[in-house]
Amino acid sequence: MVERANRPSALASTPALAPQPQVTFSDDNSRVTAVLPTGESVEVLLYGATVISWKSGDGAEKLWLSEAARLDGTKAVRGGIPLVFPVFGTVPNHAQTAKLPQHGFARTSRWEFLGKSSSESAPGSAAADLSVKLDFGLSSANLDPSARELWPFEFGLIYSVLLNRDSLTTSLVVTNDDDKPFDCQVLLHTYLRVKDITAVEITGLADASYVDKVDGAKTKTQSSPLTITGETDRVYSPAGDAAVIVTESGAEIFSVTRDNLGNVVVWNPWADKAAGMADFAPNDGFKNMVCVEPGSVSGWQTLEPGDAFEGAQTITLYS
Numbered sequence: 001m002v003e004r005a006n007r008p009s010a011l012a013s014t015p016a017l018a019p020q021p022q023v024t025f026s027d028d029n030s031r032v033t034a035v036l037p038t039g040e041s042v043e044v045l046l047y048g049a050t051v052i053s054w055k056s057g058d059g060a061e062k063l064w065l066s067e068a069a070r071l072d073g074t075k076a077v078r079g080g081i082p083l084v085f086p087v088f089g090t091v092p093n094h095a096q097t098a099k100l101p102q103h104g105f106a107r108t109s110r111w112e113f114l115g116k117s118s119s120e121s122a123p124g125s126a127a128a129d130l131s132v133k134l135d136f137g138l139s140s141a142n143l144d145p146s147a148r149e150l151w152p153f154e155f156g157l158i159y160s161v162l163l164n165r166d167s168l169t170t171s172l173v174v175t176n177d178d179d180k181p182f183d184c185q186v187l188l189h190t191y192l193r194v195k196d197i198t199a200v201e202i203t204g205l206a207d208a209s210y211v212d213k214v215d216g217a218k219t220k221t222q223s224s225p226l227t228i229t230g231e232t233d234r235v236y237s238p239a240g241d242a243a244v245i246v247t248e249s250g251a252e253i254f255s256v257t258r259d260n261l262g263n264v265v266v267w268n269p270w271a272d273k274a275a276g277m278a279d280f281a282p283n284d285g286f287k288n289m290v291c292v293e294p295g296s297v298s299g300w301q302t303l304e305p306g307d308a309f310e311g312a313q314t315i316t317l318y319s
């Protein structure tokens, strides 16, 4: 038998492998954070599966989060990306959801972290190609009994947050695990951060009809790029699925694409409404945000037993 030690070692002559770039990750039982090797990061609170931070590689925050947002699970988070399910706003004349609080219970429930997957294990992957996906789950089985009483259906929700170098995708899958159909609405209530709302223009909604919630719920048609000059609360129903582009001072900053979500809500509370919200700070924070909220809210998704509905948004940054 030849002693291994006497043989020339193939390994010894191989140059040391460069360390694989890694996604850094932390989970402290209340929030999950992932950081790509190139610096991009995302932070998700288990309460509501609310994305509370999304940073580009240079450390710039892309989402607006109120300085007075409660992050302790006592109130829906003011900012980031709260999840709206199974009702948007309140719909008193819809028997199934009439008892639910505004925007339902998904944003005020504690979700389970199901796990992470990243592209770093792919052989030869370069730092620039890395992405990470975080999955969260909520089902009737782990719902607070008080919420279950208000909406007594067996359901499952899987929410996935995918961070790439230049984009964030959030997608929600709803399944009906009951033996009877239920109706639901979903919406990704994204608070985008801007430097100066008066310099913002939103395109991609041309010719779309919308319900103007600050003008008696009248139905109108968008004729030109949208600028925000006062309280704005509109539910758009664009005919196609064109991207919604947010520009600031003429430069494109965000593109929001939708997958299987027929509505886009655009919301800015402006000065008076912002001042009236105890968890909205600073008072002039409305100048630094605009909500662009892909969803399915102008009608109902009726899910038969065993059926599923999936909807997603991708927010891409311009460099």
Ligand SMILES: O=P(O)(O)OC[C@H]1O[C@H](O)[C@H](O)[C@@H](O)[C@@H]1O
Pocket (backbone or CB within 6 Å): 076, 089, 102, 103, 213, 233, 234, 265, 266, 267, 291, 293
């Ligand atoms: O205060 P919240 O329950 O978080 O709702 C905040 C806003 O959400 C959506 O954008 C609705 O269209 C608005 O009417 C509502 O004011």
